[in-house]
Amino acid sequence: MQQTREWILEALLALLETTPYDQIKITHITKKAGVARQTYYRNYKSKDDIIVNYLNDIFNERLLIVKKCQGMDQSELFNELLFKHLQKHRKPLLKIIKAGPYDLILQHFEKFIKYLVLLYKKEHTEIDQLNELHYKYSIKYQMAGIYTIIVDWLKNDMPLSFEELITILSEFGKSFIEQGNYVPDILFNCADQFEKL
Numbered sequence: 001m002q003q004t005r006e007w008i009l010e011a012l013l014a015l016l017e018t019t020p021y022d023q024i025k026i027t028h029i030t031k032k033a034g035v036a037r038q039t040y041y042r043n044y045k046s047k048d049d050i051i052v053n054y055l056n057d058i059f060n061e062r063l064l065i066v067k068k069c070q071g072m073d074q075s076e077l078f079n080e081l082l083f084k085h086l087q088k089h090r091k092p093l094l095k096i097i098k099a100g101p102y103d104l105i106l107q108h109f110e111k112f113i114k115y116l117v118l119l120y121k122k123e124h125t126e127i128d129q130l131n132e133l134h135y136k137y138s139i140k141y142q143m144a145g146i147y148t149i150i151v152d153w154l155k156n157d158m159p160l161s162f163e164e165l166i167t168i169l170s171e172f173g174k175s176f177i178e179q180g181n182y183v184p185d186i187l188f189n190c191a192d193q194f195e196k197l
Helices: 002-016 026-033 037-043 047-068 074-099 102-123 129-155 162-172 174-179 183-189
Strands: none
Touching: 002 026, 002 037, 002 047, 002 074, 026 037, 026 047, 047 074, 047 102, 074 129, 102 129, 102 183, 129 162, 129 174, 129 183, 162 174
16 A cells, blocks of 8 residues: 555656646546556545645654654754755655645645644643734744745755754744744654654
């Protein structure tokens, strides 16, 4: 089953090199992947599901990395997440980002933000609605900035070193660090509570 999903994802990514996302049909994907239509529908309900599943897999891999890296300093954790993990997924992610199913990426971000708010609420059971909203907006603000910077960094062939990128992200995150709601810290501090999306 995993092998079939990989073939289907690879087929979609190959098609994205020559065909706009909205013009790719299930028939194109199954033909390129060398799988029957019935096999396709055993794995996915729609074309969008391929991307959603891939983004979920990446996110769940990242959670495993954070869990594995508990006890390491944040510099080592960022090295694992930003360099090794992003390098592994760089080409497929750029194809997906360039293809333009932006609403799918946005939906995934919304799911991730809800996940972080849930983690925060588990740690802060006394949180009221105003503080929860403040926290949620803080996370959205950070995620939008981090996403924009990382996409630009990936598109431009990672022109900054790991240390330079971390310095910039940490500099931008100073006020969030002081408020106690800096996204990397939340991930790092709540690793033992992670569950798959």
